[in-house]
Amino acid sequence: MNTGPIPFVEETFNGNDIFVMVSIVLAYFVIFLLPKQFDNAFISFLLISYGVVSATLFDNTIGASPFDFYDIMDGPKYTIMDIWAYLIYGPYGYAFIYFYEKYKFQGKSLIFYIIVWTCFGMFIEWINVLMNVFTYKAGYKWIFSIPIYLFVQSFCLMFYKYIKK
Numbered sequence: 001m002n003t004g005p006i007p008f009v010e011e012t013f014n015g016n017d018i019f020v021m022v023s024i025v026l027a028y029f030v031i032f033l034l035p036k037q038f039d040n041a042f043i044s045f046l047l048i049s050y051g052v053v054s055a056t057l058f059d060n061t062i063g064a065s066p067f068d069f070y071d072i073m074d075g076p077k078y079t080i081m082d083i084w085a086y087l088i089y090g091p092y093g094y095a096f097i098y099f100y101e102k103y104k105f106q107g108k109s110l111i112f113y114i115i116v117w118t119c120f121g122m123f124i125e126w127i128n129v130l131m132n133v134f135t136y137k138a139g140y141k142w143i144f145s146i147p148i149y150l151f152v153q154s155f156c157l158m159f160y161k162y163i164k165k
Contacts, residue, residue: 016073016132020085027091037098044094046163047156051093054152056086062140062148069140073133085133092121096153097160114157118149 031048038044062069072082096117105113125145128134136142 011074014074017081019131020073020081020088020133024084024087027088031091031094031098034095034098037101043160043163047094047097047160048090049093050156050159051089051091052086054093054156055089058148058152059086067138069136069138069144071135071137092124093156096156100157100160110157114150114153117153118146121149121153122146 038047059072061067063072068076072085073079074081100110100113103113122142122145125134125142129136129142
Protein backbone atom coordinates (compact mmCIF):
# COMPACT_ATOMS: atom_id res chain seq x y z
CA MET A 1 0.00 0.00 0.00
CA ASN A 2 1.35 3.43 -0.99
CA THR A 3 1.51 5.73 2.01
CA GLY A 4 3.37 8.54 0.24
CA PRO A 5 1.87 11.78 -1.03
CA ILE A 6 -0.94 11.53 -3.55
CA PRO A 7 0.33 12.49 -7.03
CA PHE A 8 -0.68 15.96 -8.25
CA VAL A 9 -2.03 17.03 -4.84
CA GLU A 10 -0.49 19.83 -2.82
CA GLU A 11 1.36 18.75 0.31
CA THR A 12 0.23 21.95 2.04
CA PHE A 13 -2.51 24.43 1.20
CA ASN A 14 -1.07 27.88 1.85
CA GLY A 15 -1.17 31.55 0.88
CA ASN A 16 -0.24 31.15 -2.78
CA ASP A 17 -3.04 28.60 -3.24
CA ILE A 18 -5.56 31.00 -1.71
CA PHE A 19 -4.19 33.86 -3.84
CA VAL A 20 -4.61 31.81 -7.03
CA MET A 21 -8.16 30.77 -6.18
CA VAL A 22 -9.23 34.32 -5.23
CA SER A 23 -7.55 35.73 -8.36
CA ILE A 24 -9.38 33.25 -10.58
CA VAL A 25 -12.77 34.02 -9.04
CA LEU A 26 -12.21 37.80 -9.25
CA ALA A 27 -10.86 37.77 -12.81
CA TYR A 28 -13.70 35.66 -14.20
CA PHE A 29 -16.25 37.69 -12.22
CA VAL A 30 -14.97 40.91 -13.78
CA ILE A 31 -15.18 39.35 -17.25
CA PHE A 32 -18.72 38.24 -16.49
CA LEU A 33 -19.67 41.81 -15.46
CA LEU A 34 -18.32 43.45 -18.61
CA PRO A 35 -20.98 44.38 -21.16
CA LYS A 36 -21.27 41.85 -23.96
CA GLN A 37 -18.74 42.73 -26.70
CA PHE A 38 -18.81 39.67 -28.92
CA ASP A 39 -21.85 38.38 -30.79
CA ASN A 40 -20.61 34.83 -30.68
CA ALA A 41 -20.08 33.14 -27.28
CA PHE A 42 -17.67 30.75 -28.97
CA ILE A 43 -15.31 33.69 -29.69
CA SER A 44 -15.34 34.52 -25.97
CA PHE A 45 -14.57 30.88 -25.18
CA LEU A 46 -11.70 30.85 -27.69
CA LEU A 47 -10.20 34.06 -26.29
CA ILE A 48 -10.33 32.75 -22.73
CA SER A 49 -8.87 29.46 -23.93
CA TYR A 50 -6.10 31.33 -25.75
CA GLY A 51 -5.00 32.92 -22.45
CA VAL A 52 -4.93 29.56 -20.67
CA VAL A 53 -3.23 27.68 -23.52
CA SER A 54 -0.56 30.32 -24.18
CA ALA A 55 0.34 30.46 -20.46
CA THR A 56 0.48 26.68 -20.29
CA LEU A 57 2.60 26.48 -23.44
CA PHE A 58 5.19 29.01 -22.30
CA ASP A 59 5.29 27.82 -18.69
CA ASN A 60 5.87 24.26 -19.87
CA THR A 61 8.51 25.44 -22.32
CA ILE A 62 10.69 27.82 -20.32
CA GLY A 63 9.55 26.77 -16.84
CA ALA A 64 10.33 23.10 -17.38
CA SER A 65 13.28 21.02 -18.47
CA PRO A 66 15.62 21.67 -20.23
CA PHE A 67 15.36 25.40 -19.39
CA ASP A 68 13.74 25.19 -15.94
CA PHE A 69 13.83 28.96 -15.35
CA TYR A 70 11.15 29.01 -12.69
CA ASP A 71 8.82 26.91 -10.57
CA ILE A 72 5.09 27.37 -10.37
CA MET A 73 3.43 27.28 -6.97
CA ASP A 74 5.24 25.05 -4.46
CA GLY A 75 8.10 23.55 -6.41
CA PRO A 76 9.13 21.59 -9.47
CA LYS A 77 6.43 18.90 -9.15
CA TYR A 78 3.19 19.59 -11.03
CA THR A 79 0.10 19.60 -8.86
CA ILE A 80 -3.57 20.40 -9.28
CA MET A 81 -2.90 23.97 -8.13
CA ASP A 82 -0.38 24.45 -10.96
CA ILE A 83 -3.17 23.62 -13.39
CA TRP A 84 -5.53 25.97 -11.57
CA ALA A 85 -2.89 28.71 -11.79
CA TYR A 86 -3.10 28.59 -15.59
CA LEU A 87 -6.79 29.50 -15.39
CA ILE A 88 -5.80 32.97 -14.17
CA TYR A 89 -4.64 33.85 -17.69
CA GLY A 90 -7.94 33.20 -19.45
CA PRO A 91 -9.57 36.52 -18.58
CA TYR A 92 -6.47 38.46 -19.66
CA GLY A 93 -6.68 37.16 -23.23
CA TYR A 94 -10.37 38.00 -23.25
CA ALA A 95 -9.89 41.48 -21.76
CA PHE A 96 -7.03 42.27 -24.14
CA ILE A 97 -9.28 41.71 -27.16
CA TYR A 98 -12.36 43.13 -25.42
CA PHE A 99 -10.74 46.56 -25.03
CA TYR A 100 -9.04 46.34 -28.41
CA GLU A 101 -12.45 45.81 -30.01
CA LYS A 102 -14.17 48.41 -27.84
CA TYR A 103 -11.70 51.23 -28.62
CA LYS A 104 -10.66 50.12 -32.15
CA PHE A 105 -6.91 50.63 -31.69
CA GLN A 106 -4.99 51.00 -34.97
CA GLY A 107 -1.47 51.99 -36.08
CA LYS A 108 0.66 53.65 -33.39
CA SER A 109 -2.12 53.48 -30.83
CA LEU A 110 -2.22 49.69 -31.30
CA ILE A 111 1.53 49.46 -30.66
CA PHE A 112 1.08 51.59 -27.54
CA TYR A 113 -1.86 49.37 -26.50
CA ILE A 114 0.26 46.21 -26.79
CA ILE A 115 3.06 47.86 -24.79
CA VAL A 116 0.59 48.91 -22.06
CA TRP A 117 -0.71 45.34 -21.84
CA THR A 118 2.86 44.05 -21.70
CA CYS A 119 3.46 46.36 -18.72
CA PHE A 120 0.22 45.13 -17.17
CA GLY A 121 1.34 41.52 -17.69
CA MET A 122 4.67 42.31 -16.05
CA PHE A 123 2.85 43.88 -13.10
CA ILE A 124 0.68 40.77 -12.69
CA GLU A 125 3.78 38.57 -12.96
CA TRP A 126 5.50 40.67 -10.26
CA ILE A 127 2.50 40.19 -7.96
CA ASN A 128 2.61 36.44 -8.66
CA VAL A 129 6.30 36.40 -7.73
CA LEU A 130 5.53 38.26 -4.49
CA MET A 131 2.77 35.75 -3.72
CA ASN A 132 5.09 32.78 -4.44
CA VAL A 133 3.08 31.62 -7.43
CA PHE A 134 6.30 31.87 -9.47
CA THR A 135 9.78 31.30 -8.10
CA TYR A 136 12.52 32.35 -10.50
CA LYS A 137 15.67 30.26 -10.72
CA ALA A 138 18.63 29.59 -13.04
CA GLY A 139 19.28 33.33 -13.38
CA TYR A 140 15.83 34.17 -14.76
CA LYS A 141 14.87 37.85 -14.43
CA TRP A 142 11.46 39.44 -14.87
CA ILE A 143 12.73 41.44 -17.85
CA PHE A 144 13.11 38.19 -19.83
CA SER A 145 9.31 37.93 -19.89
CA ILE A 146 8.85 41.13 -21.92
CA PRO A 147 9.36 39.55 -25.36
CA ILE A 148 7.06 36.70 -24.36
CA TYR A 149 4.25 39.10 -23.47
CA LEU A 150 4.80 41.09 -26.66
CA PHE A 151 4.63 37.90 -28.73
CA VAL A 152 1.64 36.39 -26.91
CA GLN A 153 -0.41 39.58 -27.19
CA SER A 154 0.49 40.21 -30.83
CA PHE A 155 -0.34 36.62 -31.69
CA CYS A 156 -3.60 36.88 -29.72
CA LEU A 157 -4.58 39.81 -31.90
CA MET A 158 -3.76 37.86 -35.07
CA PHE A 159 -5.68 34.87 -33.69
CA TYR A 160 -8.69 37.06 -32.98
CA LYS A 161 -8.64 38.60 -36.44
CA TYR A 162 -8.48 35.08 -37.92
CA ILE A 163 -11.37 33.63 -35.89
CA LYS A 164 -13.47 36.76 -36.37
CA LYS A 165 -13.58 36.19 -40.17
